[in-house]
Amino acid sequence: xxxxxxxxxxxxxxxxxxxxxxxxxxxxxxxxxxxxxxxxxxxxxxxxxxxxxxxxxxxxxxxxxxxxxxxxxxxxxxxxxxxxxxxxxxxxxxxxxxxxxxxxxxxxxxxxxxxxxxxxxxxxxxxxxxxxxxxxxxxxxxxxxxxxxxxxxxxxxxxxxxxxxxxxxxxxxxxxxxxxxxxxxxxxxxxxxxxxxxxxxxxxxxxxxxxxxxxxxxxxxxxxxxxxxxxxxxxxxxxxxxxxxxxxxxxxxxxxxxxxxxxxxxxxxxxxxxxxxxxxxxxxxxxxxxxxxxxxxxxxxxxxxxxxxxxxxxxxxxxxxxxxxxxxxxxx
Numbered sequence: 001x002x003x004x005x006x007x008x009x010x011x012x013x014x015x016x017x018x019x020x021x022x023x024x025x026x027x028x029x030x031x032x033x034x035x036x037x038x039x040x041x042x043x044x045x046x047x048x049x050x051x052x053x054x055x056x057x058x059x060x061x062x063x064x065x066x067x068x069x070x071x072x073x074x075x076x077x078x079x080x081x082x083x084x085x086x087x088x089x090x091x092x093x094x095x096x097x098x099x100x101x102x103x104x105x106x107x108x109x110x111x112x113x114x115x116x117x118x119x120x121x122x123x124x125x126x127x128x129x130x131x132x133x134x135x136x137x138x139x140x141x142x143x144x145x146x147x148x149x150x151x152x153x154x155x156x157x158x159x160x161x162x163x164x165x166x167x168x169x170x171x172x173x174x175x176x177x178x179x180x181x182x183x184x185x186x187x188x189x190x191x192x193x194x195x196x197x198x199x200x201x202x203x204x205x206x207x208x209x210x211x212x213x214x215x216x217x218x219x220x221x222x223x224x225x226x227x228x229x230x231x232x233x234x235x236x237x238x239x240x241x242x243x244x245x246x247x248x249x250x251x252x253x254x255x256x257x258x259x260x261x262x263x264x265x266x267x268x269x270x271x272x273x274x275x276x277x278x279x280x281x282x283x284x285x286x287x288x289x290x291x292x293x294x295x296x297x298x299x300x301x302x303x304x305x306x307x308x309x310x311x312x313x314x315x316x317x318x319x320x321x322x323x324x325x326x327x328x329x330x331x332x
Contacts, residue, residue: 043065
């Protein structure tokens with residue numbers, strides 16, 4: 001029995017011409033995903049050699065031109081530049097008349113909603129904020145990773161259907177984020193994804209220093225299980241010496257880190273204190289054990305203010321604070 005072949009996207013009539021301003025890690029991958037959905041990339045801007053290589057790999061044959069020429073050629077323009085660059089870029093494009101009425105202007109910043117596109121909106125553009133909650137490598141594997149990827153979406157009411165359709169065409173799942181919630185949303189992703197890379201890299205360095213020949217192989221199953229448990233159970237998945245209140249073990253950790261990797265000590269202490277707070281909140285860490293643990297963490301922190309341990313006087317949680325603001329992001 002013959003297996004039917006999938007239609008070539010080049011055989012389908014393109015519905016939108018697509019341009020990319022900023023050939024970083026994100027833009028070419030999104031444009032390639034839109035191409036698979038039947039749209040037609042027509043122009044990309046990029047300055048560095050790395051940008052040119054990415055464009056060649058993901059969008060072969062698409063010419064590299066100036067940002068103004070991208071806007072002149074495309075119905076849908078992806079603004080995939082660093083967050084701090086985006087406001088100035090939008091203002092400049094609008095001021096020079098590069099923006100066309102009816103043109104879809106999409107940025108991929110996690111930090112901003114559609115307000116940052118107001119200069120272009122006043123010139124007649126249709127603004128969308130579509131942020132893929134994914135880390136990008138700048139290689140073709142990124143297009144595959146978009147399958148099932150959540151996108152933080154902010155759009156005017158009249159463009160919600162268009163925003164949803166574009167995300168689905170790229171293989172993603174739209175998650176609606178209010179304009180005012182965008183910075184908090186982005187901080188949450190950065191905390192989870194970007195800081196995870198730092199933690200894993202430091203853990204591998206320490207294992208290597210301890211004589212482990214394949215730290216990645218050792219950490220892989222452990223971290224995979226920890227991530228799965230955390231996503232399923234949240235704070236209930238906490239384990240280890242901090243959650244157990246093993247103050248002596250934590251003290252030994254800090255001594256070893258000070259001796260062999262002093263730059264990791266502030267991060268260890270900060271995460272240990274945060275873990276202790278969460279374990280206390282969940283009733284996983286007993287107040288009598290927490291007192292000794294927090295004393296170790298306070299004594300060992302060079303610049304921290306010692307905390308009052310819970311228990312004896314009133315049983316309150318140490319360092320009590322108002323309801324929290326747990327705050328990535330994605331590479332551009």
